[in-house]
Amino acid sequence: MPRSRAWRVLVVLATLASLAFAPTAASAAPFNGGGITALAKVFFPNPVVTSGNLALTDRKDADYAALNSQRVTVTLTNLDGSGNLCGAWACVVNQTGKGAFETDGTYYYTRHDDRFEQVMAYYWVTQSQLYLQSLGFGAGGPYQGINDNPQSVRIDQWGVDNSFASDKPKDQMVFGKGGVDDAEDAEVILHEYGHQIHFSQSALFFSSTEAGSISEGFGDYWAADVSEVVAGLQDDPACIADWDSVSYTPGPQHCLRRLDADLTYPDDLNGRVHHDGEIWSQALWSIRIALGHVQADTAILLAQFGWKGTNMPVLATRTVAAAQNLYGSVAANKVWQAFHDRGIL
Ligand SMILES: [Ca+2]
Numbered sequence: 061m062p063r064s065r066a067w068r069v070l071v072v073l074a075t076l077a078s079l080a081f082a083p084t085a086a087s088a089a090p091f092n093g094g095g096i097t098a099l100a101k102v103f104f105p106n107p108v109v110t111s112g113n114l115a116l117t118d119r120k121d122a123d124y125a126a127l128n129s130q131r132v133t134v135t136l137t138n139l140d141g142s143g144n145l146c147g148a149w150a151c152v153v154n155q156t157g158k159g160a161f162e163t164d165g166t167y168y169y170t171r172h173d174d175r176f177e178q179v180m181a182y183y184w185v186t187q188s189q190l191y192l193q194s195l196g197f198g199a200g201g202p203y204q205g206i207n208d209n210p211q212s213v214r215i216d217q218w219g220v221d222n223s224f225a226s227d228k229p230k231d232q233m234v235f236g237k238g239g240v241d242d243a244e245d246a247e248v249i250l251h252e253y254g255h256q257i258h259f260s261q262s263a264l265f266f267s268s269t270e271a272g273s274i275s276e277g278f279g280d281y282w283a284a285d286v287s288e289v290v291a292g293l294q295d296d297p298a299c300i301a302d303w304d305s306v307s308y309t310p311g312p313q314h315c316l317r318r319l320d321a322d323l324t325y326p327d328d329l330n331g332r333v334h335h336d337g338e339i340w341s342q343a344l345w346s347i348r349i350a351l352g353h354v355q356a357d358t359a360i361l362l363a364q365f366g367w368k369g370t371n372m373p374v375l376a377t378r379t380v381a382a383a384q385n386l387y388g389s390v391a392a393n394k395v396w397q398a399f400h401d402r403g404i405l
Pocket residue numbers: 121171172173174176177241244
């Protein structure tokens with residue numbers, strides 16, 4: 061049976077917030093996975109975050125100076141040396157359109173060129189995997205690997221404004237081109253990677269509506285989490301997909317969803333997985349604030365292995381137990397508090 065989860069099924073109104081954006085300092089901490097490397101230009105994580113400019117618009121995928129200047133030069137790692145964007149942890153597989161192919165060690169494109177999105181996907185998928193490994197998951201670490209194989213990615217001519225991840229019949233991530241091309245925003249790529257993490261950890265992550273909501277919430281959390289880990293501290297990290305959402309939210313600030321919606325369990329559940337997921341994502345974000353991302357993510361990820369797809373209180377209890385085993389009672393109490401604040405425990 062096919063299992064897939066989409067990035068977005070509903071237009072979600074942005075939460076307005078008063079913001080004082082300042083361009084993020086180049087405090088980059090990307091992971092170096094070694095192997096064959098090349099240079100590339102990417103959005104880091106997206107041009108709204110790095111410019112602080114809330115007035116940027118898609119302009120039908122046109123190149124213009126205010127966007128071109130937001131590209132950051134990064135190192136692609138773990139490439140297979142073929143010249144294609146394929147390597148140990150990500151592989152761009154195109155159904156249509158030109159695939160990026162370079163033999164001079166540089167993948168420099170502007171966002172009008174579909175190969176730009178291919179580079180984005182290769183880079184951010186690989187960074188996600190290297191971050192998992194840095195926490196000890198796979199690669200000789202103490203814990204089982206998670207999605208540690210070349211993840212197929214398709215940057216299609218798919219016209220709709222949505223993206224999805226699936227594991228059956230095809231293990232792939234597919235990014236649409238509606239509005240801002242979805243893979244121009246690293247936080248959309250990271251959200252979909254969150255589903256791939258779940259596919260890898262348990263066969264039952266989509267066995268119920270509530271399990272699906274947890275996966276949507278975790279995807280949003282992973283988007284904000286890895287966006288900050290890799291690209292540095294941000295003025296408003298709780299805003300998800302600040303760039304992709306300029307096409308479908310009214311502004312002035314654009315966020316697909318947020319990690320501080322203050323919804324509670326079970327009263328605010330309405331059966332819509334992206335909405336209900338905001339309860340879960342906020343709890344995870346609060347754990348991260350309390351413990352820091354390394355401890356928070358280690359506990360959150362360990363609790364997800366083999367989960368039976370039941371409900372939020374069960375997975376929350378497992379997460380508290382993981383924190384207790386790893387870090388002791390003080391940390392476990394903070395995790396419990398984060399879930400308690402959302403009404404989950
Ligand atoms: Ca584009």
